[in-house]
Amino acid sequence: MRAIGLLGSPRKKGNTDQLLSLFMDRLAGLGMETQTIDVCRRHIEPCKELTVCETKGTCPIDDDMHKEIYGLLRDADLVILASPVFFYGVSAQLKALIDRCQTLWARKHLLKLNDSRHNLRRGFLLSVGATGGKQLFDGIHLTAKYFFDAVAARYAGSLTYRHIEKRGQIMELPSLAEDVAAAADQLADGLAGRPKVIFACRENAGRSRMAAAFARIHAGDRLDVISAGSAPAAAVNPVMVAAMAEKGIDMGFSTPRLLDGALDGSPPAALVTMGCGEACPHLPGTLRLDWDLPDPAGKEIDFVRQVRDTIEEKVIDFLNQHPDLPPKQTGEL
Numbered sequence: 001m002r003a004i005g006l007l008g009s010p011r012k013k014g015n016t017d018q019l020l021s022l023f024m025d026r027l028a029g030l031g032m033e034t035q036t037i038d039v040c041r042r043h044i045e046p047c048k049e050l051t052v053c054e055t056k057g058t059c060p061i062d063d064d065m066h067k068e069i070y071g072l073l074r075d076a077d078l079v080i081l082a083s084p085v086f087f088y089g090v091s092a093q094l095k096a097l098i099d100r101c102q103t104l105w106a107r108k109h110l111l112k113l114n115d116s117r118h119n120l121r122r123g124f125l126l127s128v129g130a131t132g133g134k135q136l137f138d139g140i141h142l143t144a145k146y147f148f149d150a151v152a153a154r155y156a157g158s159l160t161y162r163h164i165e166k167r168g169q170i171m172e173l174p175s176l177a178e179d180v181a182a183a184a185d186q187l188a189d190g191l192a193g194r195p196k197v198i199f200a201c202r203e204n205a206g207r208s209r210m211a212a213a214f215a216r217i218h219a220g221d222r223l224d225v226i227s228a229g230s231a232p233a234a235a236v237n238p239v240m241v242a243a244m245a246e247k248g249i250d251m252g253f254s255t256p257r258l259l260d261g262a263l264d265g266s267p268p269a270a271l272v273t274m275g276c277g278e279a280c281p282h283l284p285g286t287l288r289l290d291w292d293l294p295d296p297a298g299k300e301i302d303f304v305r306q307v308r309d310t311i312e313e314k315v316i317d318f319l320n321q322h323p324d325l326p327p328k329q330t331g332e333l
């Protein structure tokens, strides 16, 4: 499980920074893989309304959104949006990131593509402001809810603090640690501790990505599904992305990841390989399967469609045959 924090304050060690750090630390303590993006120190151009995203589902602006952030949002189970109140809204830097998520909004609402976590992902808002008015967080709440819809996350709540102004003042709140713990635990409820299933192939650019997407769609939130590769490619196979789009599944912006990292933390209940078996470690107690599937790399779309459909059937069989993962400790398989 991955949680991404979007830090929208430019002030280092400021209130938002400290609040988000506490929140992400709590999620890490619950077994989440966490990453915080310091939005104000990244290269993120504002939306130029080129409207390319409306027809092509991509943005031609070449910056950190493309290089990294769209991919991180796609791979996240939890998205934590954190901002100080600046004129009743989020900071300008964070607003630029939010506006650039119009690309994800267009993929979802205009191109009718859903990424495989769309029913699972949760979004949470953290915010602080200096004044005490009743409507202080109204604007930010509206922006956050619309942002979470664009990134296919269900709005799951917020923690907001009034009368917080000088740097680090938030740490003086006696209830802070308790508030953060309760909110983070509730946000992760039902996600932390699920059996982990890893689908792996060599490059994590085609087969294992499709398998993981189908597993998320067919298993819902009962499993923590990850895909990875023993030698990840630089990017996913575009023909695979096109073949999955025919089924309404959005694989755009997903990024191949290394198997070693996916094996960190609690051992998986199951590891399903498809072409990288020899490079995978032996994991006692892990259900180990190897699917003999042809490699779709470099192949025409007809071929990839067949591999896609075979993978979906195999995933459904796998889920039906193993309704009670994790298996009992059986040693060698």
Ligand SMILES: Cc1cc2nc3c(=O)[nH]c(=O)nc-3n(C[C@H](O)[C@H](O)[C@H](O)COP(=O)(O)O)c2cc1C
Residues within 6 Å of the ligand: 009, 010, 011, 013, 014, 015, 016, 017, 083, 084, 085, 086, 087, 088, 089, 128, 129, 130, 131, 132, 136, 164, 165, 166, 167, 168
């Ligand atoms: C440009 C700017 C605009 C602000 N606008 C508001 C505002 O509209 N309402 C408010 O209550 N506080 C406003 N503040 C105060 C900050 O929200 C407050 O100091 C907050 O604690 C800063 O959080 P940080 O330390 O994470 O940056 C503003 C501060 C700045 C610098």
